[in-house]
Amino acid sequence: MARWEPDARGRLAKAALELYLERGFEETTVLDIAERAGVTERTFFRHFTDKREVLFLNSGALQDAVVASITEAPPGGSPLEVLGAALIEGGRQLGVSREHARLRMSAITRHPSLLERELLKLSTLSGAASTALQERGVAAPTARLVADIAVGAFSVGFERWLDVEDDAEADLPDSIGATLAELRELAAPGA
Amino acid sequence: MARWEPDARGRLAKAALELYLERGFEETTVLDIAERAGVTERTFFRHFTDKREVLFLNSGALQDAVVASITEAPPGGSPLEVLGAALIEGGRQLGVSREHARLRMSAITRHPSLLERELLKLSTLSGAASTALQERGVAAPTARLVADIAVGAFSVGFERWLDVEDDAEADLPDSIGATLAELRELAAPGA
DNA sequence: GACGGGATGTCAGCGACTGACATGACTGTA
DNA sequence: TACAGTCATGTCAGTCGCTGACATCCCGTC
Incomplete structure (x- = not known):
């Protein structure tokens, strides 16, 4: 080799x-x-x-983990619940250091051209998640919407993880989970 | 001139x-x-x-309309409600024919390079909406999440508008509104 | 009818990216 | 030990996206 x-x-x-x-x-x-x-x-x-x-060497690994997690999820559960759990699991398996992720994100946000590519990767992830959800029986329009929204929350959760000051309190799966929970609150009819 | x-x-x-x-x-x-x-x-x-x-000549107009709509919105209302109304209003002012929008979208989805640019425009729109929300007193992290989610729903609503068969039934603001409503349902704690 | 400014044309050049072909390094086999 | 095959790399030439510098043209104004 x-x-x-x-x-x-x-x-x-x-x-x-x-x-x-x-x-x-x-x-x-x-x-x-x-x-x-x-x-x-x-x-x-x-x-x-x-x-x-x-700058996007391992972006395929996250997608594989998320898709696998959706596919292997037990039956039952709303689409958003299934995908949310899959994204949290994906974040757990990512295994990237905050230090490296910060440097990478710093380079990416400095130039629109790189930001474009980051957005395309997220869009691809969303598309793959949507397909995986449809294979579980979720209707296509619903799957697309849920995937788009949830991946958006994942992305925000990832950024928030980078922003946490205290290293000991920074946990990526937690941050993704919290962001997904906040999404539910904000979308709730009363809010 | x-x-x-x-x-x-x-x-x-x-x-x-x-x-x-x-x-x-x-x-x-x-x-x-x-x-x-x-x-x-x-x-x-x-x-x-x-x-x-x-291919993105008038993408600035939509953003201007949305930001203006947020700024001029009466006080009160949840962030998602305010932004949702602004996006519906933006869709109303867009004034593009479905025929032209379909051709454009067809070209865009055919090549990742163009899709990247489309995603960047949506991201820019989201960023501008987030800023406008913050100027209304919404906390930054919340504003960013809401903007991301709502613009995602806008995008899905736009695509659904293109997919409607019957020309007479296709109304962009309606489609955006319906997608936002579906978002609330899907995210509701019970779903 | 000279003047000025904004939009266009001309030209030279850099850098991203690709196809075709050559060469090197290492593996397996006789 | 020699030889052949394979795969990563090197070399070279070429196209195309994109830019800076400078010339030119059209138009309104005085």
């Missing part, structure tokens, strides 16, 4: 994040990234489809 | 949509668009920042 210097992909992702934070996204050339990682520009594009994708 | 052939911007937007539908986004060159519109490639980039933006 490993030849030459191993893990070119990982080195490229690391070099890219560093450079995006040091100089900014626009000011960083793919050639810069490749050179810092010790490979050629061409090699970069063999590992990542474009200059943005390099 | 108008010299040479008037409305180069509008001609460019029209030519771009046509070509994206005829050949696809990737297969269309900015030079192609410019030639069909009777201008130079350079002129294209004076009117639009990039090849995607050309």
Whole structure:
């Protein structure tokens, strides 16, 4: 598996994040990234489809976890409950450090181009969740709406997790769960 | 204001949509668009920042309408109620034909690159709505969550409006309102 | 009819991205 | 030990998105 210097992909992702934070996204050339990682520009594009994708290495893992969680959920439960639990479980399995997540998010929010890609990933996650819900018998229009809303809450919960001051109190699944609960309150007829 | 052939911007937007539908986004060159519109490639980039933006000419108008509606809303009412009414009003003022909206959406969903831009516009709208809510005294975290959720419902409502078969029954504000109502049901504690 | 300003044209150039082909490194096998 | 096959990487040439600098043209104004 490993030849030459191993893990070119990982080195490229690391070099890219560093450079995006040091100089900014626009000011960083793919050639810069490749050179810092010790490979050629061409090699970069063999590992990542474009200059943005390099910050989204593990976005597929979250989606897989969420879909699996929906599929394996016991029958019964409202769509929002099922998906909510799946998103909390996905957050649990993510296993990313707040430090790294903060740096990554910092780079992403600094440039619209990267934000676009982040939004696309969330949209893809929403689409996959919607499909998984439909396979459980949820009607398509309902599934799409629930997925959209719940993934939105997931995203907000993730950001709130990054904002917590005290490291000891920061728990991603808790934060997602709390945000989903708040969603229910805000949407409640009385609110 | 108008010299040479008037409305180069509008001609460019029209030519771009046509070509994206005829050949696809990737297969269309900015030079192609410019030639069909009777201008130079350079002129294209004076009117639009990039090849995607050309499909999002009036996205600012919706945002302005929504923000204005939030700002002018009478005091009282939950954040979700205020924003929901503002989004319905925004939909009312949009004034786009379903035919044109369908073609545009068809082009957008055909290519992830365009979908990214659509998502960014919605995110920007959400951010603006959140800010407007905060100026009404809504706490920042709540405002962000409500804005995210409500704009998501708006987007789903818009798509549903496009899907309605009978032209006579298709009303955008109604569709947005119905989707918001469904959101409340789905999120209600009992559901 | 000279003047000024805004929209357009022209041109040169950088950087993102791709296809085609060559080369290197490591594995399995005789 | 030699040889062949495979897969990641390197090399090279080319297209296209996008930008800055400068020239030009059309129009209203004085």
